[in-house]
Amino acid sequence: MRRDVFQAIADPTRRAIIALIALQAMTPNSIAEHFDTTRQAVSKHLRILTECELVKQEHKGREIYYTLELERMKEIDKWLEQFREIWETRFSQLDTLLQTIQNQQT
Amino acid sequence: MRRDVFQAIADPTRRAIIALIALQAMTPNSIAEHFDTTRQAVSKHLRILTECELVKQEHKGREIYYTLELERMKEIDKWLEQFREIWETRFSQLDTLLQTIQNQQT
DNA sequence: CATATTTGCAACCAGTTAGTTTCACAAACA
Protein backbone atom coordinates (compact mmCIF):
# COMPACT_ATOMS: atom_id res chain seq x y z
CA MET A 1 0.00 0.00 0.00
CA ARG A 2 1.72 3.14 -1.27
CA ARG A 3 1.04 5.85 1.24
CA ASP A 4 3.12 8.99 1.07
CA VAL A 5 2.46 12.67 1.62
CA PHE A 6 1.90 13.34 -2.06
CA GLN A 7 -0.76 10.70 -2.33
CA ALA A 8 -2.37 12.07 0.81
CA ILE A 9 -2.77 15.60 -0.52
CA ALA A 10 -4.02 14.37 -3.91
CA ASP A 11 -7.60 14.27 -2.64
CA PRO A 12 -9.36 17.66 -2.40
CA THR A 13 -11.34 16.60 0.70
CA ARG A 14 -8.13 15.67 2.46
CA ARG A 15 -6.55 19.00 1.52
CA ALA A 16 -9.60 20.72 3.02
CA ILE A 17 -9.28 18.67 6.19
CA ILE A 18 -5.61 19.59 6.43
CA ALA A 19 -6.43 23.27 6.04
CA LEU A 20 -9.13 22.97 8.69
CA ILE A 21 -7.07 21.37 11.41
CA ALA A 22 -4.04 23.51 10.61
CA LEU A 23 -5.71 26.30 12.55
CA GLN A 24 -7.05 24.27 15.45
CA ALA A 25 -7.27 20.66 16.59
CA MET A 26 -10.62 19.11 15.75
CA THR A 27 -12.61 15.94 16.36
CA PRO A 28 -13.84 13.75 13.46
CA ASN A 29 -17.44 14.79 14.11
CA SER A 30 -16.74 18.51 13.99
CA ILE A 31 -14.62 18.03 10.87
CA ALA A 32 -17.38 16.04 9.16
CA GLU A 33 -19.83 18.88 9.77
CA HIS A 34 -17.87 20.94 7.27
CA PHE A 35 -18.39 18.45 4.46
CA ASP A 36 -21.21 16.82 2.56
CA THR A 37 -19.96 13.30 3.19
CA THR A 38 -20.62 10.96 6.08
CA ARG A 39 -18.60 10.89 9.27
CA GLN A 40 -17.20 7.51 8.27
CA ALA A 41 -15.83 8.88 5.02
CA VAL A 42 -14.03 11.61 6.95
CA SER A 43 -12.81 8.99 9.37
CA LYS A 44 -11.30 7.08 6.47
CA HIS A 45 -9.50 10.17 5.24
CA LEU A 46 -8.19 10.80 8.74
CA ARG A 47 -6.90 7.26 8.85
CA ILE A 48 -4.98 7.78 5.61
CA LEU A 49 -3.60 11.08 6.91
CA THR A 50 -2.60 9.35 10.14
CA GLU A 51 -0.92 6.49 8.32
CA CYS A 52 1.41 8.83 6.45
CA GLU A 53 1.87 10.80 9.67
CA LEU A 54 0.49 14.04 8.32
CA VAL A 55 -1.86 14.12 11.27
CA LYS A 56 -1.56 13.29 14.96
CA GLN A 57 -4.18 12.06 17.41
CA GLU A 58 -4.75 13.48 20.87
CA HIS A 59 -7.13 11.41 22.96
CA LYS A 60 -9.27 13.36 25.37
CA GLY A 61 -11.87 11.21 27.03
CA ARG A 62 -13.95 9.62 24.31
CA GLU A 63 -13.07 12.37 21.89
CA ILE A 64 -10.05 12.34 19.62
CA TYR A 65 -8.54 15.62 18.52
CA TYR A 66 -6.59 15.64 15.29
CA THR A 67 -3.72 18.03 14.80
CA LEU A 68 -1.60 18.71 11.73
CA GLU A 69 2.00 17.55 11.66
CA LEU A 70 3.65 20.54 10.07
CA GLU A 71 6.94 18.69 9.74
CA ARG A 72 5.43 16.44 7.08
CA MET A 73 4.17 19.43 5.16
CA LYS A 74 7.76 20.58 4.99
CA GLU A 75 8.54 17.46 2.99
CA ILE A 76 6.46 18.82 0.15
CA ASP A 77 8.20 22.12 0.53
CA LYS A 78 11.52 20.33 0.38
CA TRP A 79 10.56 18.57 -2.85
CA LEU A 80 9.51 21.88 -4.37
CA GLU A 81 12.86 23.38 -3.48
CA GLN A 82 14.59 22.01 -6.59
CA PHE A 83 12.04 23.68 -8.85
CA ARG A 84 12.03 26.90 -6.88
CA GLU A 85 15.72 27.17 -7.62
CA ILE A 86 15.02 26.76 -11.31
CA TRP A 87 12.24 29.29 -11.53
CA GLU A 88 14.15 31.85 -9.52
CA THR A 89 17.18 31.41 -11.74
CA ARG A 90 15.04 31.67 -14.83
CA PHE A 91 13.35 34.76 -13.54
CA SER A 92 16.62 36.49 -12.73
CA GLN A 93 17.94 35.70 -16.17
CA LEU A 94 14.78 36.94 -17.84
CA ASP A 95 13.97 33.57 -19.37
CA THR A 96 17.39 32.70 -20.65
CA LEU A 97 16.95 29.53 -22.65
CA LEU A 98 16.76 26.18 -20.91
CA GLN A 99 19.61 24.83 -23.01
CA THR A 100 22.14 27.24 -21.52
CA ILE A 101 21.11 26.15 -18.02
CA GLN A 102 21.48 22.45 -18.73
CA ASN A 103 24.80 22.89 -20.50
CA GLN A 104 26.29 24.81 -17.64
CA GLN A 105 24.94 22.25 -15.15
CA THR A 106 24.55 24.81 -12.42
CA MET B 1 -12.24 12.95 -14.37
CA ARG B 2 -10.47 14.85 -11.60
CA ARG B 3 -7.25 16.18 -13.01
CA ASP B 4 -5.39 18.78 -11.04
CA VAL B 5 -1.76 19.40 -10.17
CA PHE B 6 -1.99 17.58 -6.85
CA GLN B 7 -3.33 14.45 -8.44
CA ALA B 8 -0.62 14.68 -11.09
CA ILE B 9 2.24 14.70 -8.59
CA ALA B 10 0.70 11.92 -6.52
CA ASP B 11 2.35 9.29 -8.69
CA PRO B 12 6.07 8.73 -8.01
CA THR B 13 6.84 7.98 -11.66
CA ARG B 14 5.29 11.28 -12.69
CA ARG B 15 7.28 13.11 -10.02
CA ALA B 16 10.42 11.53 -11.46
CA ILE B 17 9.43 12.57 -14.98
CA ILE B 18 8.83 16.12 -13.77
CA ALA B 19 12.25 16.21 -12.12
CA LEU B 20 13.84 14.85 -15.29
CA ILE B 21 12.42 17.34 -17.73
CA ALA B 22 12.84 20.21 -15.30
CA LEU B 23 16.49 20.28 -16.28
CA GLN B 24 16.11 19.78 -20.00
CA ALA B 25 13.39 19.13 -22.56
CA MET B 26 13.17 15.43 -23.41
CA THR B 27 11.38 13.12 -25.83
CA PRO B 28 9.12 10.29 -24.59
CA ASN B 29 11.67 7.68 -25.71
CA SER B 30 14.56 9.24 -23.84
CA ILE B 31 12.38 9.68 -20.77
CA ALA B 32 11.28 6.04 -20.88
CA GLU B 33 14.91 4.91 -20.91
CA HIS B 34 15.20 6.16 -17.35
CA PHE B 35 12.44 3.90 -16.10
CA ASP B 36 11.59 0.23 -15.91
CA THR B 37 8.22 0.64 -17.58
CA THR B 38 7.34 0.64 -21.26
CA ARG B 39 7.38 3.72 -23.46
CA GLN B 40 3.59 3.57 -23.66
CA ALA B 41 3.23 3.80 -19.91
CA VAL B 42 5.42 6.90 -19.90
CA SER B 43 3.35 8.26 -22.77
CA LYS B 44 0.25 7.86 -20.65
CA HIS B 45 1.85 9.76 -17.77
CA LEU B 46 2.88 12.50 -20.19
CA ARG B 47 -0.68 12.74 -21.38
CA ILE B 48 -1.92 13.23 -17.84
CA LEU B 49 0.77 15.83 -17.19
CA THR B 50 -0.20 17.57 -20.43
CA GLU B 51 -3.90 17.54 -19.55
CA CYS B 52 -3.33 19.42 -16.34
CA GLU B 53 -0.83 21.65 -18.16
CA LEU B 54 2.12 20.74 -16.01
CA VAL B 55 3.99 19.92 -19.19
CA LYS B 56 4.22 21.49 -22.65
CA GLN B 57 4.92 19.87 -26.02
CA GLU B 58 7.40 21.17 -28.59
CA HIS B 59 7.17 19.38 -31.91
CA LYS B 60 10.44 19.07 -33.77
CA GLY B 61 10.09 16.93 -36.88
CA ARG B 62 8.75 13.59 -35.75
CA GLU B 63 10.09 14.08 -32.26
CA ILE B 64 8.17 15.73 -29.44
CA TYR B 65 10.10 17.48 -26.71
CA TYR B 66 8.39 17.84 -23.35
CA THR B 67 9.19 20.78 -21.12
CA LEU B 68 8.02 21.55 -17.60
CA GLU B 69 5.56 24.36 -17.00
CA LEU B 70 7.06 25.94 -13.93
CA GLU B 71 4.05 28.20 -13.48
CA ARG B 72 1.93 25.19 -12.54
CA MET B 73 4.47 24.09 -10.00
CA LYS B 74 4.03 27.45 -8.35
CA GLU B 75 0.41 26.50 -7.66
CA ILE B 76 1.63 23.89 -5.23
CA ASP B 77 3.93 26.44 -3.71
CA LYS B 78 1.01 28.81 -3.38
CA TRP B 79 -1.05 26.20 -1.56
CA LEU B 80 1.83 25.53 0.81
CA GLU B 81 2.06 29.23 1.60
CA GLN B 82 -0.70 29.11 4.23
CA PHE B 83 1.12 26.40 6.15
CA ARG B 84 4.49 28.03 5.76
CA GLU B 85 3.09 31.03 7.57
CA ILE B 86 1.98 28.78 10.40
CA TRP B 87 5.22 26.92 10.82
CA GLU B 88 7.29 30.06 10.64
CA THR B 89 5.14 31.66 13.31
CA ARG B 90 5.42 28.60 15.46
CA PHE B 91 9.15 28.47 15.03
CA SER B 92 9.63 32.08 16.00
CA GLN B 93 7.54 31.54 19.09
CA LEU B 94 9.53 28.47 20.05
CA ASP B 95 6.55 26.14 19.75
CA THR B 96 4.02 28.27 21.56
CA LEU B 97 0.93 26.15 21.89
CA LEU B 98 -1.54 25.86 19.02
CA GLN B 99 -4.37 27.02 21.28
CA THR B 100 -2.89 30.49 21.70
CA ILE B 101 -2.59 30.81 17.93
CA GLN B 102 -6.18 29.84 17.28
CA ASN B 103 -7.53 32.02 20.05
CA GLN B 104 -5.70 35.06 18.78
CA GLN B 105 -6.79 34.24 15.21
CA THR B 106 -3.66 35.73 13.72
C1' DC C 1 -26.21 -1.35 35.59
C1' DA C 2 -28.49 0.42 31.11
C1' DT C 3 -28.17 3.85 27.61
C1' DA C 4 -26.37 7.45 24.63
C1' DT C 5 -22.27 9.39 22.43
C1' DT C 6 -17.92 9.31 19.90
C1' DT C 7 -15.23 6.85 17.26
C1' DG C 8 -12.83 3.17 14.38
C1' DC C 9 -13.20 -0.78 11.38
C1' DA C 10 -14.87 -4.45 8.22
C1' DA C 11 -17.53 -5.48 4.09
C1' DC C 12 -19.10 -4.15 -0.03
C1' DC C 13 -19.57 -1.36 -4.50
C1' DA C 14 -18.84 1.71 -8.49
C1' DG C 15 -15.45 4.42 -10.61
C1' DT C 16 -10.54 5.35 -11.53
C1' DT C 17 -5.83 4.23 -12.12
C1' DA C 18 -1.48 2.45 -13.95
C1' DG C 19 0.13 -0.86 -16.49
C1' DT C 20 0.32 -4.03 -20.65
C1' DT C 21 -0.32 -5.41 -25.61
C1' DT C 22 -1.74 -4.07 -30.02
C1' DC C 23 -2.50 -0.93 -33.60
C1' DA C 24 -2.49 3.51 -36.44
C1' DC C 25 -0.42 7.62 -38.07
C1' DA C 26 3.18 10.90 -39.43
C1' DA C 27 8.00 11.98 -40.46
C1' DA C 28 12.60 10.62 -42.08
C1' DC C 29 15.07 7.94 -45.29
C1' DA C 30 16.72 4.32 -48.74
Add this chain to the structure above:
DNA sequence: TGTTTGTGAAACTAACTGGTTGCAAATATG
Protein backbone atom coordinates in the same frame (compact mmCIF):
# COMPACT_ATOMS: atom_id res chain seq x y z
C1' DT D 1 7.69 4.00 -53.14
C1' DG D 2 8.51 0.95 -49.24
C1' DT D 3 10.76 0.76 -44.70
C1' DT D 4 12.23 2.37 -40.39
C1' DT D 5 11.49 5.44 -36.47
C1' DG D 6 8.91 8.24 -32.98
C1' DT D 7 4.76 8.80 -31.17
C1' DG D 8 -0.29 8.67 -29.50
C1' DA D 9 -4.46 6.05 -28.65
C1' DA D 10 -7.63 2.13 -28.06
C1' DA D 11 -8.74 -2.18 -25.58
C1' DC D 12 -8.11 -4.86 -21.79
C1' DT D 13 -6.80 -6.14 -16.89
C1' DA D 14 -5.54 -6.05 -12.04
C1' DA D 15 -5.27 -3.10 -8.34
C1' DC D 16 -6.60 0.87 -5.88
C1' DT D 17 -9.83 4.65 -4.52
C1' DG D 18 -13.54 7.00 -2.16
C1' DG D 19 -17.86 6.35 -0.80
C1' DT D 20 -21.70 3.85 1.70
C1' DT D 21 -23.98 0.86 5.42
C1' DG D 22 -23.64 -1.76 9.51
C1' DC D 23 -21.43 -3.03 13.67
C1' DA D 24 -18.24 -3.12 17.75
C1' DA D 25 -15.42 -0.85 21.37
C1' DA D 26 -14.76 2.68 24.69
C1' DT D 27 -16.22 6.63 27.34
C1' DA D 28 -19.76 9.44 29.52
C1' DT D 29 -24.41 9.91 31.82
C1' DG D 30 -28.73 8.60 34.18
